[in-house]
Amino acid sequence: MVIAEIKPFEEIKNLLKKYKKILVAGCGSCVTVCLSGGKKQVELLASALRTARKIESDDVVVGEMVIPRQCEPKFVDMIKDEAGKYEVILSMGCGAGVQEIAERIENIPVLPALNTTFIGMADEQGQYLEVCAACGDCILSMTGGICPVTRCAKSLINGPCGGSQGGLCEVSKDNPCVWQLIYDRLVKLNMLYLLKGISQPKTRSVHPRRMVREDLKLKKESTKGV
Amino acid sequence: MGFREALDSGKFLVTAEVGPVKGTETDVLLEDAELLKGKVDAVNVTDLQSSVMRLGSMAVCHLLKDHGIDPILQMTCRDRNRLALQSDLLSAWVLGIRNVLALTGDHPTLGDHPDAMSVFDLDSVSLLKVIGRLNEGFDMAGNQLKGAPDFFPGAVVNPGADNEAALEMQIIKMEKKIEAGAKFFQTQGIFDLDLFEKFMKRVEGFNTPVLGGIILLKSAGMARFMNKNVAGVFVPDPLIKEMEETKDKVKTSVKIAAELIKGMKSLCQGVHIMAIGWEKRVPMVLDEAGL
Numbered sequence: 110m111v112i113a114e115i116k117p118f119e120e121i122k123n124l125l126k127k128y129k130k131i132l133v134a135g136c137g138s139c140v141t142v143c144l145s146g147g148k149k150q151v152e153l154l155a156s157a158l159r160t161a162r163k164i165e166s167d168d169v170v171v172g173e174m175v176i177p178r179q180c181e182p183k184f185v186d187m188i189k190d191e192a193g194k195y196e197v198i199l200s201m202g203c204g205a206g207v208q209e210i211a212e213r214i215e216n217i218p219v220l221p222a223l224n225t226t227f228i229g230m231a232d233e234q235g236q237y238l239e240v241c242a243a244c245g246d247c248i249l250s251m252t253g254g255i256c257p258v259t260r261c262a263k264s265l266i267n268g269p270c271g272g273s274q275g276g277l278c279e280v281s282k283d284n285p286c287v288w289q290l291i292y293d294r295l296v297k298l299n300m301l302y303l304l305k306g307i308s309q310p311k312t313r314s315v316h317p318r319r320m321v322r323e324d325l326k327l328k329k330e331s332t333k334g335v
Numbered sequence: 336m337g338f339r340e341a342l343d344s345g346k347f348l349v350t351a352e353v354g355p356v357k358g359t360e361t362d363v364l365l366e367d368a369e370l371l372k373g374k375v376d377a378v379n380v381t382d383l384q385s386s387v388m389r390l391g392s393m394a395v396c397h398l399l400k401d402h403g404i405d406p407i408l409q410m411t412c413r414d415r416n417r418l419a420l421q422s423d424l425l426s427a428w429v430l431g432i433r434n435v436l437a438l439t440g441d442h443p444t445l446g447d448h449p450d451a452m453s454v455f456d457l458d459s460v461s462l463l464k465v466i467g468r469l470n471e472g473f474d475m476a477g478n479q480l481k482g483a484p485d486f487f488p489g490a491v492v493n494p495g496a497d498n499e500a501a502l503e504m505q506i507i508k509m510e511k512k513i514e515a516g517a518k519f520f521q522t523q524g525i526f527d528l529d530l531f532e533k534f535m536k537r538v539e540g541f542n543t544p545v546l547g548g549i550i551l552l553k554s555a556g557m558a559r560f561m562n563k564n565v566a567g568v569f570v571p572d573p574l575i576k577e578m579e580e581t582k583d584k585v586k587t588s589v590k591i592a593a594e595l596i597k598g599m600k601s602l603c604q605g606v607h608i609m610a611i612g613w614e615k616r617v618p619m620v621l622d623e624a625g626l
């Protein structure tokens with residue numbers, strides 16, 4: 110899932126300084142799961158904003174809602190009318206959610222309440238780990254389902270750098286050397302032979318990337334034969 | 336006789352290593368080099384060792400060449416993308432540099448510019464393949480070169496990797512490096528000849544010369560520091576004790592290094608001496624080891 114964390118409250122408060130009618134919009138997908146932009150976090154942030162403004166005797170209307178998926182045009186279109194009552198939308202979605210809103214709702218500014226950090230998973234309760242860099246050329250079939258592109262500090266794809274100590278990464282002792290994890294898993298799978306082939310350097314992509322699915326594109330109406 | 340010819344001759348090889356300073360001061364380095372001249376087959380020049388910004392390897396290799404020493408250009412993948420690596424290789428060749436050691440490189444966070452962008456566009460294995468391709472007259476993209484180099488490429492291996500998985504992967508990667516064109520290996524510093532012998536038995540069949548790494552111990556403290564912080568280096572307690580109790584650290588250090596070298600003569604094809612500041616003592620070590 111996409112992992113994000115809530116910006117410091119002071120920063121959010123400053124972003125909203127000049128607005129009196131604020132819609133806090135959460136997202137029901139990834140950021141709900143990683144507990145940074147779901148219903149609960151929307152409630153907490155909205156009420157913190159109300160309290161902060163009250164202390165400053167500054168009138169404010171703070172609305173709350175959770176969009177099932179902020180990155181989905183049809184869900185964003187569904188909130189257009191409600192959003193029209195506000196001066197600003199504070200999105201608690203990931204960077205894609207914020208931008209989908211900006212794309213669909215033209216006349217109201219949208220501000221991010223979260224810092225989107227990475228594609229990850231929970232490796233412990235309350236702890237998330239980056240596991241996929243969306244490199245566009247997945248090699249997990251070669252590495253026992255564990256990604257060295259993302260989880261090796263040097264993105265090495267031909268085996269470890271030789272700097273690991275006690276199975277930990279030379280760059281940060283908080284992380285295991287991912288090649289140790291890959292090795293251990295391939296031993297269990299009896300598939301160590303996978304490590305022997307030389308992996309080719311990755312093609313580096315130019316941003317922004319685009320994925321086109323011809324089969325899903327709306328067909329231009331054919332004018333042939335008219 | 337250059338390094339390549341020395342290797343082909345089958346003699347027991349000796350290489351040493353110098354690290355450029357932070358700045359433009361080269362007098363000491365060249366003084367050290369002068370002492371090594373004629374006593375070693377080649378001298379490695381490190382590439383921003385430990386990710387600390389300093390004078391570059393290519394320029395110092397060129398100076399060594401001018402002083403009659405065959406240099407080994409250490410080249411890491413940390414700071415340059417594939418364009419810069421290939422271009423620097425061509426530049427090195429026209430400056431007279433013939434040997435290249437392909438390394439991954441330390442991460443920038445370990446050095447004195449921890450916020451630097453890390454590149455790692457290629458890794459040591461793919462860099463070796465690129466060197467091979469340039470030697471054949473083509474760049475990585477398949478374009479033909481006007482004038483091709485003829486580098487003698489080498490690589491590193493860490494026989495002291497501290498667990499079975501790490502060691503197995505070192506050996507698997509060593510094979511990949513050979514497949515990618517490595518013609519010789521230099522190892523991390525070795526202090527335990529029994530372990531090294533086991534390693535050499537494992538890689539015997541690879542038929543690629545290995546130069547065992549020798550680090551000059553300066554003190555017991557340095558040994559303990561390396562045991563704790565340097566991957567693959569393990570100084571056994573008796574050696575630490577010897578360094579601790581000696582009245583003459585230089586003499587004991589030289590003796591330890593010389594004994595390790597003597598022990599290696601029957602195990603591998605040469606030694607690579609990392610003096611880390613004690614370059615002036617390398618000739619003493621060689622004398623004592625009978626080289």
Ligand code: SF4
Binds near residue numbers: 244246259
């Ligand atoms: S190789 Fe790693 S970064 Fe690339 S797509 Fe697969 S998991 Fe993601």
Ligand code: SF4
Binds near residue numbers: 260268280
């Ligand atoms: S120790 Fe392992 S994870 Fe860390 S940089 Fe080296 S190979 Fe990558």
